[in-house]
Amino acid sequence: MERLRIRILGLRGDAILVTHLPNITYLCGFTGSNGLLLVTPGAATLFTDGRYAIQAPAEVAGTGIRVRIPKSGLLGEAGAALRGERGKQRVLFPPAKVSVAQFQQLRTAAGPRVLWRSDANAVEDLRAVKDAHELEEMRQAATLIGEVFDEIVGLVQPGITENEIAAEAEYRMRRKGALGPSFESIVAAGPRSALPHARPTARPIGKNELVVLDLGAILRGYCSDMTRTVFVGRAPRKIRAWYHAVLEAQLAAIDVLAAGVKAGDVDAAARRTLRRHGLAQAFTHSTGHGLGLEVHEIPRLARGDSARLAAGNVVTIEPGIYIEGVGGIRIEDDVAIGERGGEILTRATKEFLEL
Numbered sequence: 419m420e421r422l423r424i425r426i427l428g429l430r431g432d433a434i435l436v437t438h439l440p441n442i443t444y445l446c447g448f449t450g451s452n453g454l455l456l457v458t459p460g461a462a463t464l465f466t467d468g469r470y471a472i473q474a475p476a477e478v479a480g481t482g483i484r485v486r487i488p489k490s491g492l493l494g495e496a497g498a499a500l501r502g503e504r505g506k507q508r509v510l511f512p513p514a515k516v517s518v519a520q521f522q523q524l525r526t527a528a529g530p531r532v533l534w535r536s537d538a539n540a541v542e543d544l545r546a547v548k549d550a551h552e553l554e555e556m557r558q559a560a561t562l563i564g565e566v567f568d569e570i571v572g573l574v575q576p577g578i579t580e581n582e583i584a585a586e587a588e589y590r591m592r593r594k595g596a597l598g599p600s601f602e603s604i605v606a607a608g609p610r611s612a613l614p615h616a617r618p619t620a621r622p623i624g625k626n627e628l629v630v631l632d633l634g635a636i637l638r639g640y641c642s643d644m645t646r647t648v649f650v651g652r653a654p655r656k657i658r659a660w661y662h663a664v665l666e667a668q669l670a671a672i673d674v675l676a677a678g679v680k681a682g683d684v685d686a687a688a689r690r691t692l693r694r695h696g697l698a699q700a701f702t703h704s705t706g707h708g709l710g711l712e713v714h715e716i717p718r719l720a721r722g723d724s725a726r727l728a729a730g731n732v733v734t735i736e737p738g739i740y741i742e743g744v745g746g747i748r749i750e751d752d753v754a755i756g757e758r759g760g761e762i763l764t765r766a767t768k769e770f771l772e773l
Contacts, residue, residue, distance in 0.1 A: 419445060419481070423459060425540040426510060433458040433503075434510040434537055435496060435524075440711040441512075441541040443639065447477045454492045455483075456499060463499065465492045493520055497527025510537040539716065546708055546716050547730035552640065553754055556709070556732055559596075559637035560752050560763035563644050566590045567633060567766045574648055574773055576625045580605040580618035583631070591635040600634030600641035600713040611647070611745040614703055614738065626651040628745035634713060641713045643734050644764040645750035648771040660697065660739060661747050661770045667691035667737040668749045668768075671705050671719075675733070675753055675760035681723040688737040689721070700739035708733055709752055731755040732763070 422445065426434050436455040442448050445455060446462070450470040456463045462483045466474050474485045488495035500507055509532050516524070525534065548556065570587050584603040591599060606616035608627040616630075623629060627650050634643040647664075649657060671688040685705040692698050708715035709732045717725050719733060727733075733755065738748030749768055753760040 419457065419462060421544055422457060422541065425544070426457070426459075429510055429535070429538055429540060430508060431510040431535060431537075432508045433500070434540065435500075436541060437512055437520075438515045438541070441545070444541065444545050444711055446481050446483050448474055449477060449639070450474060452492065454496045456496055458503075463496075465496050467492070491523070493523045494527045497524045497529075497532075500528040500532050503531075506531050506533060508533045508535055510535050510540065512537050512539075542716055545710055547728050548710065548732055548754070549730070552710070553730070553732070555638050555640040556642070556752065556754065557763050559635055559640050559642040560644070561765065562591065562594050562596060562637055563633055563635045563642040564764055564766040565594065566635065567631065567644065567646060571631075571646075571648060571771065571773070574623060574629055574631075574650060576650060577622050579620050579622050580607055580610075581620050583623075584618040587631075587633050591633075594635075596635035596637050597639075598636055600636050600643055603634075604630060604632035604645075606630045606746070607650075609743055609745060611747075612740040612742055614740060614746065614748070623650055628657065628747060630746055630748055632748065632750065639711055641709055641711070642752055642764065643709055643713055643736075643750065644752065644766060645736055645738075645748045646766060646768070646771075647747045647749060648773055650773050653770070653772050657747075658770060659695075660741075663692060663695035663697055664737055664739055664747045664749055665768060665770075666695075667701075668735055668751070671735045671737065672751070672753060672760055672762065675727065675735075675755055677727060677729040677755060677757045679727050681717045681719045681725045681727060682721060684719045684727075684733075684735070685721050685723065688735075692737065692739065697739050700741055701737060702740055703738070706734040706736050706750075727755050729755055729757050 453466040605618040632645040667688040704720035706719040736750030740746040752763040
């Protein structure tokens with residue numbers, strides 16, 4: 419909260435209204451599904467509804483944050499609280515997380531003395547740099563998903579469906595203490611593995627097929643995200659060559675990671691490798707993204723991105739290739755960035771498994 423208050427001053431604001439629930443969780447620990455957090459230089463108030471009258475005070479205990487349960491809507495109550503302040507107030511808010519209708523309601527409730535300004539991702543920037551406690555939580559989340567992969571990979575065989583593998587993975591996540599999956603698990607076999615975000619279906623896995631397994635778990639609020647690709651049967655020479663090209667691209671990108679490096683340079687390292695193997699056109703997405711309380715955070719490791727990486731960032735490195743009618747290959751790890759390099763958090767084997 420103190421770091422956020424410094425950011426508010428740097429953005430020439432008098433207060434910030436936090437509306438995005440993961441940001442609220444980060445700042446005060448509240449995990450409910452409905453809330454607004456108003457932070458001023460001297461105070462902070464969490465607005466939520468009656469369902470959380472017991473939960474909210476317990477979760478924010480010790481933070482000095484006041485909890486208010488409005489009888490009417492949260493937006494109106496938060497706006498009214500701002501209206502009560504003396505003089506003009508410059509209030510930061512997240513335009514990308516507030517609808518037009520919500521903003522109109524806020525502006526009406528707060529009155530003309532409140533000047534609304536973009537928060538410039540102030541909380542997201544803080545969240546992007548993990549402290550030692552957060553990094554340890556993420557190591558454990560990464561260890562968990564690696565264990566799940568090790569347990570289910572032997573189930574991948576002809577006749578079992580994509581849905582069955584996904585269900586088994588998510589069941590085992592919960593058995594190991596996870597809150598649930600970080601995202602809808604991806605299990606995609608055969609030609610469907612060429613769809614980067616394929617949803618699992620009732621399609622049985624066949625013989626001599628690629629299978630992409632993209633799995634993640636939420637452990638004590640923090641996400642993991644790992645992808646491995648296997649082959650059911652004996653892979654043709656071309657498939658094995660493609661797999662090793664993707665692995666080489668992933669390792670090249672990981673090797674570039676360090677504090678101060680441009681995000682786009684990490685992406686470029688993966689693309690250069692795939693271009694050398696004649697596969698650049700088959701790589702259709704960015705090389706990775708930030709990871710934390712959400713499965714997609716800043717920074718984004720995309721082509722030409724000039725943002726500088728920082729020690730404490732945790733990112734995914736996940737180059738892939740997708741050949742229509744044949745299948746796809748993606749290899750993904752979670753990596754914590756240090757001053758001089760990266761620590762790979764996901765430890766499941768990257769040997770090309772032929773099952």
